[in-house]
Amino acid sequence: MAEEISLMEIDDEEGTSGSLKTDKGKNVAVSAAPPDSKAIPWVEKYRPQSLDDVAAHRDIVETIDRLASGNRLPHLLLYGPPGTGKTSTVLAMARKLYGNQLQNMVLELNASDDRGIDVVRQQIQDFASTQSISFGAKPAVKLVLLDEADAMTKDAQFALRRVIEKYTRSTRFALICNNVNKIIPALQSRCTRFRFAPLDSVHVTGRLKHVISSEGLDVHENGLKALVRLSNGDMRKALNILQSTHMASQQITEEAVYLCTGNPMPKDIEQIAHWLLNESFLTSHKRISEIKSRKGLALVDILREVTMFVFRIKMPAEVRIQLINEMADIEYRLSLACNDKLQLGSLISAFTRARASLVAAAK
Template identity: 75%
Template structure:
């Protein structure tokens, strides 16, 4: 690929802020998302096609600049850190610069830290690839000026440095950067992979989790492994026996049976009765209206109704959820929810005639 590089100047004032340092495995105080983060490419739970492709490129010393994108908790950062461990081993702290662009998003970070790191020459004792690696997490948070500056740095230092950009929204990365990287999309994890990894953690931590509890964790995660482990750990702190109810109570999400009950009231009861009963359940169980609306929206997809009425109902529910995100009054929006179903119910009756 190129001649081996021989020397590297390491700044002493980094204070461990931007350089990847292998953490010592800790015990009870360690968040499980870090404790059970994959340490090798073989440990990555899903996206085997992507992982195998990157693994093959590293074995052949053909690693390109990478752009890994997709929803949170799908293994983007874990994959590239596993690649770095494989490439550099004990030299990882000297050969890898890790930055989080959501904290350091301006043009100065590109002109100073990234350019300084890329321009210095590196020790190559015991590493498989004689080039350095810059990991830029949350790259979609970078300003446009910073991204254009990064493009020039990538062009200038391609012979000595590889860049790995990680982001959630690829459309926020300028085309000039996208075209210089090999792109890999990390989709939400399949329920099978989430369940498999979840059972591994449960066994390792010797937790008492029921089967319906595992199903609830998988459902609430929506393919986000980080979210799954955070819910599992927080529920374990509150309950010894982890059931479906305990998990839903800990997260504040309405239970499936509660969603069915609320949907029944919305479809069958009068405005005043529905408002009173839903308000009572909301207060008693500490539910948020926005969570009720999200779950009811999912329930709407399951019930039988004409497509045009379903579309109108879902659009109205989306409008209510949107208003709630801007801090609109909960009681008013709960009233809007009930009114929306009253209109849908009237439309269903009219369609039946």
């Protein structure tokens, strides 16, 4: 059978419920029906099955749909934070394009595992060079999906550039990553780029309500708000928290959600902020240490929530900026495994200086 050649136009310069089975170097198979096993994580069980199921980023989804339907699909570079629908969008598009031939027409690799130049030279090139399946009179192109492409080595990315150039008439490449700055300019220029921003609360809430209804869960209104707040626009994180909280508690309340995730509750943050702004150094240090120990809170989580609290309270801009910068330095030192007690002292000292500045400004 002769190799099929695509008539698709390429290279615009600038710019989910299925079971996924991946084997290194093998094609991807996605089942047509959602799995109903209780062992399946909800992030997979409720992955959008079609492009219509992808609720957020409708402008991007509709653009990709038009390009694919019109035989003008370019190489794609989808980037943005985790859990925003990048992989789901590509899989839904592939499902629509290939139907029951999906297993033969799509190669999916996770570049964080398969990140070296040998993968590009062997697995990807072998797949791209094989013959395509004909869909009658319709030209067919294959699809290579590289998830977490920003984990690929520079040598592998340069090798991939040459493979894209060589097989661009018969194969399309979809690169998915979180940090687009780690993708070399030579690859970026060969792809149409789409940025997936964090999901807004409306879309996260709507999808969570769908899952809650399907699973018959008992979720309180404050519990739902806590799920949305802690997800920070990450749908995968929201579903994981929902499922883990359900496994730990029959009633999903705000307290159950925060207890399951280990995050400090808003009322605890308000109390800590009150101590930081009003109590002496020794009193603040003692009370914050006690609540950390009693509730098993991590200082880095307290620091991040207090930072958000600072954005919400009224204070002079210069005092706010100085305080936020100091807290960012503390968070950086915590990431280097610096002593928690010392960094708690630094946090209290930063608020002591901010409080003195506020008093001086009031005079």
